[in-house]
Amino acid sequence: MKRMFLAVAALLCAVLAQGQGAAQKYVEQLKTTDELKEAVWGISAVKAGGGRVTEYNSRTRMMPASNVKVFTTGLALNELGPDYRFKTRLAYSGSIEDGVLKGDLYIVGGGDPTIGARDSVAFALQKTFSEWEKLVRAAGIRSVEGYVVGDGRWLDCEPQNVSWQLEDAANGDGAVMSGLSFGDGLQAFTVAPGARIGDPVKITPTFPDTPWMEWTHTAVTGPAESGDQLFYACTDLVPVASMTGSLALGTASKRITCNNPFGALTCAFYFYRYLENQGIDVSEGPADIDASGRLRDFDGDGAGMALAEVQDSLHFIGESLSPALKDIVRQTNGHSDNYYAEALLRVMAKEKAGSARFESCQEARQAAFGRLGVSGADRMQFYDGSGLARKNYITPEFTTNFLTAMTKVQSYKDFLASLPQAGSGTLASRLRSAPESVRSRVRIKSGSMNGVRCFSGYILSSDGKPENTIVFSIMTNNTVVPSSRINFIMDRIITLLAEENGE
16 A cells, blocks of 8 residues: 555656646755755746746745835836826025025925936936026025025935844945935945055045035954955934944955935035025025924034924925936836835835835835735735845745736836846846847846845746746845855746746
8 A cells, every 4th residue: 555655656746747847847956955955945936927837935934135126116106107206396484685585495305316316317416406596596586695405304204224234224225314315315435445454444535525524434454355344333413424344455445335314414515505606695505404303504513503494384486306207216126226215115105105104104015015906915024115124024926926916007117127137237147148038038126135135027928928928036045155156046047937938
């Protein structure tokens, strides 16, 4: 009886193996490989029109890293529309008398993350400031007896996500959010080691110019091959920051980015300087608004500053618009821009739930999943919009369910166009050995952090039929081998899936 059972089991396994595609067979082999046997990993691959292609461990929750951005950008497109544009408004307090504004000029931010950004999507700063200047002159203002105030209060959110690790929150990955931002919320430096171990690291701030900042640098030159161990600390409470840690001897001079928690003040400063160059004098210079609602200019000790005007009491003189949301989404996914992703989540929450705070972001996201028809979101764990939080836990199956739902909405074309193709953006080195007929059909969002590699996206069908598009998500967590070995495995899975989908 036992022999008969074993024979039947062996026959059943053989039959099942014959029905497996090449990708599923490869996945079965991976279960015992050195790269993944002690890791947590899973895959879900389905046809957009229905039907499973490949599956392993697809209902296990894992950290998705930047794969969170596919949810953030997809929901934003579906909720706000591809042509949504962020508004930045100009306003003033006080009164205008004979061309003199006896009050303050306000730049009232509406969450636009692109102001002052140096990418292919953002408008040139000269263009934006020229529009604002025209609004000022059209209002009859020729000089200002007050401040240019950077006002970021519309986005009523926490400056940073409290679940981010300190090392991420301090560097360019976790920029501080504001309703009025500038330059991706970043401060750039050039850094270079000294001539000997123990010498001070050479640190020079570059862009943007932030003359109110006081920097203290205690970083030293470390042993050769010790890497970049620099750590930057800065908050929006006081304009003081420090750079500590070490930089390896022999490291070439390089550019690094860190937080600039004074985005609204930086924007006000640059516009103040622009107005001065255009002959519009501003007597008090730039200022922003602190958490208590008071103006601050960091000129002297900042004591005794007045309360800022309530936004509803300001006199609004016009607005400027950001690039279209579909273009911002393309930058977000194509270059895995954390700042843009966090702005999209918060603005979606502000527009749909009335607030941009953490709880409202959670509420707005859950409601958006429901309107899209994606179930199971309550069993996933989302903590931010970018994927920087290590508290995010999502399954490959949920990811493919979401990506499949996106194929059925009007914004799908714009969403698909935002995902990088092999050989471009964050996928510049992916699928190098695959034929062009494969690379040209693959659209992927990657996600990576220490011990985490995730790829999710679409493989377009060679027959052009949307229902035959393969929707996939591959997630690996707790890996300790070099990421190049994990990338090789993922590339192989994707190539096999693409080949099954028609060469």
